[in-house]
Amino acid sequence: MSDQQAPLLNAVDLKKYYPVKQGIFKPDAEVKALDGVSFTLERGKTLAVVGESGCGKSTLGRLLTMIEVPTGGTLDFQGKDLLMRDPESDKLRRQKIQIVFQNPYGSLNPRKKIGQILEEPLEINSDLNKAERKARALEMMAKVGLKTEHYDRYPHMFSGGQRQRIAIARGLMLNPEVVVADEPVSALDVSVQAQVLNLMMDLQQELGLSYVFISHDLSVVEHIADEVMVMYLGRCVEKGTAEALFNDPQHPYTQALLSATPRLDPEHRRERIKLTGELPSPLNPPKGCAFNARCRHAIDKCAHEQPALKTYSDRQIACFVVEEQG
Numbered sequence: 001m002s003d004q005q006a007p008l009l010n011a012v013d014l015k016k017y018y019p020v021k022q023g024i025f026k027p028d029a030e031v032k033a034l035d036g037v038s039f040t041l042e043r044g045k046t047l048a049v050v051g052e053s054g055c056g057k058s059t060l061g062r063l064l065t066m067i068e069v070p071t072g073g074t075l076d077f078q079g080k081d082l083l084m085r086d087p088e089s090d091k092l093r094r095q096k097i098q099i100v101f102q103n104p105y106g107s108l109n110p111r112k113k114i115g116q117i118l119e120e121p122l123e124i125n126s127d128l129n130k131a132e133r134k135a136r137a138l139e140m141m142a143k144v145g146l147k148t149e150h151y152d153r154y155p156h157m158f159s160g161g162q163r164q165r166i167a168i169a170r171g172l173m174l175n176p177e178v179v180v181a182d183e184p185v186s187a188l189d190v191s192v193q194a195q196v197l198n199l200m201m202d203l204q205q206e207l208g209l210s211y212v213f214i215s216h217d218l219s220v221v222e223h224i225a226d227e228v229m230v231m232y233l234g235r236c237v238e239k240g241t242a243e244a245l246f247n248d249p250q251h252p253y254t255q256a257l258l259s260a261t262p263r264l265d266p267e268h269r270r271e272r273i274k275l276t277g278e279l280p281s282p283l284n285p286p287k288g289c290a291f292n293a294r295c296r297h298a299i300d301k302c303a304h305e306q307p308a309l310k311t312y313s314d315r316q317i318a319c320f321v322v323e324e325q326g
């Protein structure tokens with residue numbers, strides 16, 4: 001099935017286990033950074049992936065862009081298996097899926113001018129000549145709100161917001177269909193965050209892009225997300241439309257995350273739930289539901305069994321308390 005009907009991206013049970021050395025007398029252990037995550041991404045839509053630091057978001061981003069190979073699971077782009085190592089899959093991966101990172105300081109080479117940074121992907125992956133590459137770079141700079149005279153400047157001469165615009169422009173140089181944005185605005189001031197988010201939404205409209213938008217901060221994704229996947233210790237605990245999750249969060253973890261984000265609309269302002277303790281180590285995950293020790297609704301069962309992700313009318317949730325309430 002490789003046609004327009006297939007979802008743009010389809011991930012099934014993606015896993016990434018990292019081997020870790022534990023010293024000379026202990027056997028090597030495994031970190032289950034990502035432990036069975038599934039989703040589909042439709043054309044022109046945004047899937048937000050949220051959760052505290054350490055829950056596996058960046059690991060997922062690296063698998064989607066094939067910076068790393070999954071330990072298990074499948075990943076298709078319009079019905080084409082991306083995990084196959086053949087020229088067609090390689091080309092799809094390189095061109096159709098791009099990643100934009102949080103840190104525009106670290107990800108832009110300080111010794112290269114903006115023009116060079118933008119043209120680099122074209123040198124490797126296109127047949128365009130020098131003049132055509134420059135024209136394309138200038139065109140993309142205009143799209144992201146940079147000026148022509150910025151072409152010959154170095155990254156350090158720009159503000160954080162401008163650097164993030166450069167990083168976005170670079171990600172778009174090969175006309176990707178999917179952009180994985182890993183905390184694209186997390187390093188920016190709140191006022192600048194909104195500008196970059198608006199730019200990303202405009203570009204999505206104009207270019208028909210699909211986003212996997214990764215953020216530890218739920219408030220950032222409210223306006224950009226169509227779907228939200230909430231992750232906890234390498235697994236999805238709740239997934240549904242942004243509307244469903246923001247207006248009526250069901251998993252106790254989603255509720256706690258959302259209660260910590262500022263809400264302007266008084267109707268949706270809710271009781272503040274304090275999330276105590278820390279994310280447990282994926283090297284030594286708790287028995288039962290990974291969230292049980294921090295959950296204010298936990299029942300006996302939660303400490304012993306791991307809840308499966310179940311489908312309800314408008315979403316999926318992995319929680320025994322929700323299950324019992326029906």
Ligand SMILES: Nc1ncnc2c1ncn2[C@@H]1O[C@H](COP(=O)(O)OP(=O)(O)O)[C@@H](O)[C@H]1O
Pocket residue numbers: 018019020031032033051052053054055056057058059060282
């Ligand atoms: N290369 C690696 N080797 C071992 N552990 C890793 C590696 N990369 C990530 N991890 C671990 O996997 C978990 C998830 O990390 P990450 O995907 O970066 O989470 P997030 O982006 O949500 O903060 C963390 O516990 C992290 O320490």
Ligand SMILES: [Mg+2]
Pocket residue numbers: 054057058059
């Ligand atoms: Mg991360």
